[in-house]
Amino acid sequence: MKHIQINASRNYEVLIGRNLLKDAGKWIANVLKPCKLCIITDDTVAKLYAEPLHASLKEEGFELCQYVFAHGELSKNVTTYSQILEYMASENLTRTDAVVALGGGVTGDMAGFAAASYLRGIPFIQIPTTLLAAVDSSVGGKTGVNLESGKNLVGAFWQPSLVLCDCDTFKSLSYDLMLDGISEAIKYGAIVDSVLFDFIAQEDIFSDSVLEQITAHCVRIKSEVVEEDEKETGRRQLLNFGHTVGHAIEKCSHYTISHGHAVAIGMLIAARAAFKLGYSKENCAPAIEESLKKYRYPLHCPYTAKELAAVALNDKKRSGQEITLVLPSVIGECYLQKTKISELEHFIAQGLSE
Template sequence: MEKIQINASRKYEMLIGRDLLTNAGKYISEVIEPGKVCIVTDDVVSGIYKDTVFNSLVAAGFEVYVFVFEHGEKSKNITTVSSILEYMAENDFTRSDAIAALGGGITGDVAGFAASVFLRGIRFVQLPTTFLAAVDSSVGGKTGVNLKGGKNLAGAFWQPSLVLCDCNTFSTLPYEIFLDGVAEAIKYGAIINRELFDTLMLHNHDLFPSSEASQKDIENNVSSDVLIEIVNQCVTIKRDIVMEDERDTGVRQLLNFGHTIGHAVEKCSNYAITHGHAVAIGMFIVSKASYKLGLCKMDCSLEIENMLNKFNFPVACPFTAAELTQVALKDKKRAGKSITLVLPDYIGHCYLKKINIEDLETFISAGL
């Protein structure tokens, strides 16, 4: 088992290994004194892992409650958060109690946001069950929900008390959902770690099987030590960035590579295109536009496109520059008349570039 220490406004550990959910109660009781805990999960994950975590928490002395919501981006909203808050209030949760977010990035976002505002803040733990949540969203304290106007427009910074990453859970993911996490791992390699980028390219077949692979093949591959090492590298990169810029005012914005346009792709598709797939398209568009407009040293789009093709990501964008711009201008990274984009100088190094909002459509057009 790997341990990563995160020293943010709340100090906590991320544990990475296998079969961790079976002992979730033990690990959680070491950082949170047993009391009431509400497992927040969706209706898919609930049927797979809820009982394991429930029984483990009960065995550790917790009084366990469960809140289940409908899976999917459509539930990442204020209504779901409000329902969680009402459920905990009805069951007399206090400031000494906690939430356990069991699932992917959406679960972590809504559960973490609920924890940040219930009684002005209670503790919560992240139990990521998707590759995306493991390498990215479960660490760093960003929580939030979508509004009608755009993605992640309401939220709070609220660090967990513990993150348990059981890599065995990845074996139950459909390949397309697994790819969402691959896109975020590619992002980490592109912005700061060439070696990670090369590792992903090297293991694109044996580590992440194709959608035609048998379930047995998937289970054998995702249990490999290389996968655990990739999670470790991604989280370590994010840990270092978050510890330097917890509130996302400087260097942490590098983690948004591909995200401004990616979020616009998600919104334009009414979330039919999932987060990781949209980010993959966003990274390609930004890389292509950056080189075409003379904003980077190398044409990173060639390597990024090659990487995405290796994993069978669709890279063609079905929306126009005008459609994407209209949505992107509502992105939370906009400040007045400018918006900050993350541009690749070369694989392993990105930088922040403010551009005038009037130039955004031209920039996107250059990447399509």
């Protein structure tokens, strides 16, 4: 098992290994005193992993309650968030109690936001069950929900007390769900680590040991970035490579195109446009496209530059009349480029044309 320390406004460990869920109670008992835990999960994950988690937590003396919502990005909204808060209140949770997020990125974001805001903040634990959540969203303390106007427009920075990643849970994922995580791993390689990028592009990463290795590697990269810029005022924005257009694709599709698939397309659009407009030292698009095609990502974007720009202008990375784009200079090195909002549609149009 790998232990990765995160030093932020709350210091905590990320534990990455196999067969960890059955001992979750022991690991959580190391960071929380016996209390009432509210497990928040979706209806798919609950059937798979709630029972062993409950058994382990009860064995350590924790009192339990559980809230289950309908799986999928469409549930990541203010209504579900409000229902979670009402449930927590009905269970009389206090400031000495805690939330456990059991599931993927949607669960972790909503459970974390509920923990951040209930009674002005109670502890929470992340137990990611998808590759996407394990390599990215469960670490770093970004929590929130979507609005009708756009993705992740309401939320808070609220660090967990522990992240427990049992890589055995990846075995229950479909190939498409695995792709959602692989695109985030490719992103890490593209922004700061060309060796990681080349490894994912060239090797078969689906063996158990390699997936565990890649998960830990991505978490280490994110830990370094978060420790330097926890509140995303500077370098942490690099982690948004592919996300401005990706989030717009998700929203335009009414979330029928998943986050990881949309980010894959978003990275390719950003790389193409950056080279055509003279922002890149080298053309990074072919390498990114080749890597994505290796894993059979659907790379056609069904939306126009005008449609995507209209949605992207609601992105939280906008500041006044500018929006911050993450662009590749070379593979393994990205930078932040402030762009006038009047130029965004043209930028996207350049990226849509091959």
